[in-house]
Amino acid sequence: MTATSLTTTQGAGRAGDKVFSGAALAAGCLILAVLFGVALFLVVQAIPALTAPSAEIQGGEGFFAYIWPIVIGTLIAAVIALVIATPIAIGVALFISHFAPRGLASGLGYVVDLLAAIPSVIYGAWGAAFLAKEISPAYNWLAANMGWLPIFQGPASATGKTILTAGIVLSVMVLPIITSLSREIFLQTPKLHEEAALALGATRWEMIKMSVLPFARPGIISAVMLGLGRALGETMAVALVLSSGALTASLIQSGNQTIAAEIALNFPEASGLKVSTLIAAGLVLFIITLAVNMIARWIISRHKEFSGAN
Amino acid sequence: MTSTLTPVRSKRSALTKGQLPKYAPYVVLAAALIIGAAIMALVGFNAFGWGIVSALLFAIGLVSWSAASEGSRKAKDKLATCLVVGSFLVALLPLVSVIWTVLVNGVPGLLAPGFLSTSMNGVTGVYDNRAVEEGAPVLGGIYHALLGTVQITLLATLISVPVGLLTAIYLVEYGNDGRLARAITFFVDVMTGIPSIVAGLFAAAFFFAVVGPGTKTGAVAAVALSVLMIPVVVRSSEEMLKIVPNELREASYALGVRKWRTIVKVVIPTAISGIASGVTLAIARVIGETAPILVTAGFATSINSNVFSGWMASLPTFIYTQILNPTSPANPDPSNQRAWGAALVLIILVMVLNLAARLIARVFAPKTGR
Secondary structure (H helix, E strand, O other): OHHHHHHHHHHHHHHHHHHHHHHHHHHHHHHHHHHHHHHHHHHHHHHHHHHOOHHHOOOOOOHHHHHHHHHHHHHHHHHHHHHHHHHHHHHHHHHHHHHOOHHHHHHHHHHHHHHHHOOHHHHHHHHHHHHHHHHHHHHHHHHHHOOOOHHHOOOOOOOOOOHHHHHHHHHHHHHHHHHHHHHHHHHHOOHHHHHHHHHOOOOHHHHHHHHHHHHHHHHHHHHHHHHHHHHHHOOHHHHHHOOOOOOOOOOOOOOOOOHHHHHHHHHHHOOOHHHHHHHHHHHHHHHHHHHHHHHHHHHHHHHHHHOOOO | OHHHHHHHHHHHHHHHHOOOOOOHHHHHHHHHHHHHHHHHHHHOOOHHHHHHHHHHHHHHHHHHHHHHHHOHHHHHHHHHHHHHHHHHHHHHHHHHHHHHHHHHHHHHHHHOOOOOOOOOOOOOHHHHHHHHHHOOOOOOOOHHHHHHHHHHHHHHHHHHHHHHHHHHHHHHHHOOOOHHHHHHHHHHHHHHOOOHHHHHHHHHHHHHHHOOOOOOOHHHHHHHHHHHHHHHHHHHHHHHHHOOOHHHHHHHHHOOOOHHHHHHHHHHHHHHHHHHHHHHHHHHHHHOOOHHHHHHHOOOOOOOOOOOOOOOOOHHHHHHHHHHOOOOOOOOHHHHHHHHHHHHHHHHHHHHHHHHHHHHHHHOOOOOOO
16 A cells, blocks of 8 residues: 555656656757757748849849958958957956956956946947047048058048947947956966966066966957957947948948848848848858857867866 | 164165155156146147046056166056056946936936837827927837837747756756757857847748748747847856755755755755846846847837737837937937937846846845855
8 A cells, every 4th residue: 555655656756757857858959959940940041042043132243242242341340349349358357357456356347247238229329329420530530641551541431430430339349248258267367376476576467477368368269259259240239330331441431331230221121032132141140150159169168178277 | 683673674675675656656647637638738628538648648657667767577567557457447438438328318308208108109200390390399209119128028038938947957957968968058158149130030030931921020029039048048047056055956865855846946946046137137138139129020119019910119129210210300309319218218127137136146045054
């Protein structure tokens, strides 16, 4: 009697266990399925654009003639963002991890995280309404004094709505990402390395140069790659700030376009082949960011295995 | 006795000989501010330029003084310190500027009568022209967008939290760091980096293929937001489940409790504060997403309370469309005012969610008993 009741309750419990572990497994597999689904549905919907006769694609010269200027534009904006954000982000991370007073450090970290919390559309609105206006005199100066460089060729845009402004707004958006990741890595530097450097009479900067930065180099590289992934895919900052146009070398004239902004600006009114052209553009963006992110994650995981921190 | 004291004193002075006095930075700062003000007075004064010029003068002054009296190594150290502190101050500029811009431009929009309680239904360019030319109050509000944002985000949360939490449970409790668990961890990390517009395109492409071309509803947007939200929920929940001490699980098993009961009754309650704050942060992240909603839910001007049919407005897309396509192209000012008002509401929402996450983590943190 007692034996049977025991086995029945065990049976019930076992069923509960199975259901629960099954649900957990299913949820995990669903995530993999979603990621493959993203690729699959993008490919399926993009096929009409890839196979359509080239005259029917926007621009009339086929999909690749349509996509490559905006791929280059995306890269230009992302590179501007990284060139500006990386040194500042590393400086901020160093400030929080090694320079700020201990009591303030976590609070200051929170302040930088606030930058990441602000929605991208607000950055876009700020860039278009405030930054573009304030920065256009600087563009005029650049055009007048540095105009011999192709990237600063005049005449500068009167509204300031250029790819350089978009890049600056993007740099503000990737800054907190690079900062928080680098900060984590800087804090992981073995204390013994730092103290050994200081004990040998190194100044604080020499200590950072000799022990912190070499230790953190792979981490910084992957943080920058993750920032690059964000900058490549960011939509609103570019869509609102940039007055887009054909591909131009000059950063201070209006022109250029990025994939994400191109999709956002055209998708709501698109229909038919235009939809699949834009989805194909999204597929290209997806592949680029996927590659960048996977390389970054690979560097991080390799770093984890070989670092002396563990 | 004096003979033993004097060498100590002279040694200390030898050690401090090559150092700048303690007050050096303050002296240089004061000098930099004064000279900076003088230079700006010649060019035309503005506070921003004054700050930049003074900061540069401060760095140059301190470093060259240090180079003259302390030597090149100490000077390099000073230079690095100036650059690091300077980069932090530079990083604060956009934060302050963004918040200031939104506050200054947003308050009039927010204070306009009916801003939170009316939609844009029937508000046409005619009214906006009248508002500019005759000084009539700016009509129209964000009620429809607020409603849409709340509904879409709520639905996305309802999808993401069970999936994300169960995945985290699989990774921590069942995965045993096997091949599948490692694959999920890797792809969750990769998924964190999916551009938001691609997530939107995926949801759009999925529903175009399954339901029919041109399907744009709030539910599609919720699916798109879930794609962005799930990896965030997984990562934060996983971290929280990992730090639940193993002794708790083992004590529960020792009492003969089933694994799933242990997870539901012991592990999750212990980690609930961290999980809840992680979910709140995830909501704060997706509530401001514009691009995925733009391509999946379109933009409506009237109230739509059904997420499963018809276009739907949301706060971010409202801001976007009001700025990019003003209601009255001739007089964009009323539209801008509404957009900035909506931006202020959105930023308040996000900040409140962020604060709430911190409070939840602190207030509901498990009591350690020690």
